[in-house]
Amino acid sequence: MTSPLIALRGVHKRFPGVHALRDVDFEIRSGEVHGLVGENGAGKSTLIKIIAGAYRLDEGSLQVAGQAVHFTHPRQAQDAGLVVVYQELELVSSLSVAENIFFGRLPNRNGHVQWQRLYAEAKSLLQQVGLDVDPRTKVGFLGVGAQQLVEIARALSQRAQLIVMDEPTSALSPQEIELLLGLVQGLRARGVAVLYVSHKLEEVLEISDRVTVLRDGVNVACEMASALDEKRLISLMVGRELGEGIAHVKRETGGWALEVDSLSTDAVREISFGVRSGEIVGFSGLMGAGRTELANALIGADRRLGGTVKIGGRLLPPDSPLAARRLGLGLVPEDRREQGIFPRRSVRDNASIAALDSLSRWGRVLLGREQVKVDELVGRLRVRTPNTQVPIAHLSGGNQQKVLLSRWLLVEQLQVLLVDEPTRGIDVGAKAEIYRVLGELAQSGLAIVVFSSEMEEVLGLSDRIYVLCAGRISAEYDRDTATPEALLTSALPG
């Protein structure tokens, strides 16, 4: 028997705080279409990047056609015939199709580009992928579907043995999808293997010979596509135990603290929901479903195109996070370092910055009062810091997150707190504490909205759950009716 095109054996990959791949065995045969599915954070991207030479593996081995390889640079993987077409297309829109296909490898003689040869070779590659455009056309003039085909032509020009397609159809129209799937069939017929990574389970089952399911960094199944159906795939993808340390208590809820009516921005459409004081509402959804975008839309960081938002019954003016804060709506953002902390400022300054209106008189900060309030919260949230004068950048991620929660808790008028990815990049112990704090805050009458890609986090924390899909709310669940399978089914694009 010939050796598989790609073989991973016992592969581990760890990042700070995350064990992304655990003892993964995985292989792709020449000329097969191999589907790869899994939830957010299951390890799909990590696996792709290891094959592409963008990550090095911590343990285990990678073989290409039976030879052990140690990629240290993506270029080496490309030279070995492994090419990835990423979700975000990596074309230069101001250059021609031909230049993009042969980017960095333009046919030349002594540094002079041989344009005739370039266009001729590009033409023949474009024919192979079924794209009928002049190779001199600027890529910027092409639609997304055509650009995807240019990427594939580029992969073919590198004599690819394996083309990895990461969510190839997420931005394509139905006709374009048909074309692409046809092309994948064609590639298989020519002996090129395709690793097809997608959330669209129907497509995966239709096109693949075999399908591998990753869950929590573990390869939980690799089966013939003909032996699988969507329901079976979903149950393989979830089946995770609920997050530890989320103790849910029944809470008294009050009146509507947040009312949203057909809110739209560039990224979210016609969002309507409400949150009562004392309630935790969760938003679940896949990568790119619009969770962070919805949070930004609510506080007015993204331009509002339509709809209304009310805080405690009062209309929130559009496009002003300042007005949102004054009405009592706050956001703990997803990306702590880029959007949350003021890294060079002290813990105290970071905590009090949004509450200075009430901690000052005539523009002068009341230092004594500020210190008392900050100390009180730092104690209550158990922020581990030598004192409140050290720069916040010196704290661990979990403690930084607690300081960001304090920032909003110091705002006297706060009614609704949005928390985007409350525990991203935080270790397990600190996670449990964040969950405890969020529970206590709801208990004390705050309305909390949690946006999270971790399904068990949403399930564990929330009283009610909304699922986002492609910028719209696709389902609503009560605590009792929500199951991982149900959430995932609603999150997957139809």
Place this chain on the structure above:
Amino acid sequence: MKQWATRLIQNEQAGLLLALVALCVILSLLSPVFFTAINIKNVLRDAALVAIAGIGMVMVILLGEIDLSVGSTQAVAGIIAVVVLNAYDSVMLALGAALVAGAFVGLINGLLITRAHINSLIATLGMMAILRGSAMVSTGAVSLQGTVDSFVDVGTGHWGPLPIPVVIAAVLLGLFLYVLHYTTFGRYIYAIGGNPQAARLSGLPVEGTRIAVFVLAGALAALSAFILASRLNSGQPNAGLGFELQVIAAVILGGISLTGGVGTLAGALIGILMLTVLSNGLVLLNVSSFYHDIARGFVIILAVYLDTRRKNSLVRRMVSGAR
């Protein structure tokens, strides 16, 4: 004691202060004139002009922005001051007119940056050219003489032993030290400059603070213009040529980082004194004034280089601290 010593060495401000002292010592040895009361007063008087405009520049750069229009503002505000002075025979009215003009320029800068979303480098570069051109056109490129005798007192007079501009600068430095460290406005400046995105998402008054800082910077530049005009008893269309570079170089040398949110007014003051002493020393040593520009150019590049190095070492410390 040992800890105190290492902290002193790590503290860039202390290092700069030591360099300033060293420079003074060297100049006293090279020139008998340097360490005399008259010369020291001259140095302080020159430094006062830079410091007054420098306070505004410190706030602008702390925000992560830049203001290239302060030099031309000096010309325009000086001319307006002298025109009003001659027309109404009132020094106070002249001062008021200059300040309003400077604040107005700052307001336009602020609106261009916050509302029209024009990069501050470009907005104030355009403003710099417009104002300089206006100064030239309105005066026919000749200086405008003041006709009120008491006008020159502001720039050349004394309060007790101290030149009036030095007193004004000292009072303003004290005031803005307080503003930057003990007011909500100061906290917002550091926060916005340190992480504009976080400031916006936290609901801070980002636009209002930006506009206010540019207005203050314009008014402070106009105040320095008023003092300069008084000293020369004239409004000159080519006043403040290259002044913006002098101010920017001084505050960056004093540790105000171009990335925003980092540095102190006290540090900036040391940078200002350092550059003024350097210029003064070059004059005393009979170095042609053309060389001053060359020296200043070198200092700007050196200051930014030091700033970049400080930033890189901080990133390294933060990364290694996080592991």
